[in-house]
Amino acid sequence: MNRSGLIELEAVVAVARRGGFRAAARDLGMSSSALSHAVGALEARLGVRLFDRTTRSVALSAAGEQFVAQVSPALAQIHTAIEDVDQHRDRPSGTLRLNTSLGAARMVFEPLILEYLRRYPEMKVELVTESRFIDLVEDGFDAGFRLQESLPADMVAIPFSRTIRSIVVGAPAYFEGRERPRVPYDLLSHDCIRMRMASGAIYHWEFEKRGEAIEIDVPGPLVLDEMSLMHEAVLAGVGLLLIAEQTVADDLAAGRLIQVLDDWTPAYPGLSLYYPGRRHAPAKLRAFIDLVREKAC
Known part of the structure; x- marks a missing residue:
């Protein structure tokens, strides 16, 4: 189905939903300039401004709020109809x-x-x-x-x-002159590579053994929010890391990393x-x- 007759309406709803042209353009697979042109063309035809624009923000005008409230359900119904017809396709597109x-x-x-x-x-x-x-x-x-x-x-x-398992690993160089942790609380005397989550909070490492659950805010000299950098850091001997087992399987097999606390890291869904x-x-x-x-x- 040719969507050209819908694009201006979709553009307005996307900008309202995302609160800006750039994110809305990504959602629709358009350039920001093309999206802005589509919104401007509809505003010109309607004779009203649907958005109040400044250099820093985009917000619906009173007319825009009314328009989007009425148009959004109609667009949803149109998309549902298109998807229903799509059931008859032999091949996806x-x-x-x-x-x-x-x-x-x-x-x-x-x-x-x-x-x-x-x-x-x-x-x-x-x-x-x-x-x-x-x-x-x-x-x-x-x-x-x-x-x-x-x-x-x-x-x-x-x-x-079926299952995923996070394990604690460290480089051989890190363990030189250090005792390996035997229980999770031993980590409090080790350097660990800590992770900052999307919420901004530091992730507390979680362990479990025979029904006993432990959560530890591990110490460490490095905080990262990207797993590939954490992987590099543990290989470099910066500290211990809690990481998905499949991510470091080759490193464990090659001896580049050593696993510890094996009995405290069960698999989970x-x-x-x-x-x-x-x-x-x-x-x-x-x-x-x-x-x-x-x-x-």
Whole structure:
């Protein structure tokens, strides 16, 4: 279906939803200038300003608030109708937008994303990585990947990996002249590589053994918010690190890293694909769901 007749309305709703032209343009796959032109053209035809613009902010005018409140439900119905018709396609088409964390993206990239593109070369995939949990519908995503235990209750979830395990590791050079920790509280006398979460808080390392759960705010000289940098730091001997086991499997096998506190780091439920519950998922998402189920381990 040709969407040219809808783009101006979609542009206005996207700018209102995202509070700015740049983010809205990314959601719609347009340039900021094209989006601004679409909004301006609609305002010119209506004879009113839908947005009050300054150099620092964009906000709906009174007329804009009324317009968006009436147009948004109509657009949602149009998109539902398009998706319903899409059920009759033999092959998916369009762009599949996925959101996940960087670590999860590494796990799904080759077996799912690249395989999906091989099977459906007419499809495009936009994979956005961020540590914060987002609203899939509000931010314009078709689906996402997150740990099963953290998924919203109103989402449909398709398990992909059965379990994931975070382990404590350190470089051989780090352990020279140091005793290896035997229980989690021993970490209080070690240097650790700490992680700042998207909320701004420092992550407290979590352990469990025979029903006993321990949470420790570990000390350390380095705080990072990006896992690949943490990986580099632990290999360099900066300190100990709590990291997903599959991320450092090759380093453990090659002796570049040593695992400690093995009996205090049990596995926990793994990744799931999740998406909003709808009457019908579009063909592009249905095809991806089928692939996730096929490749689930």
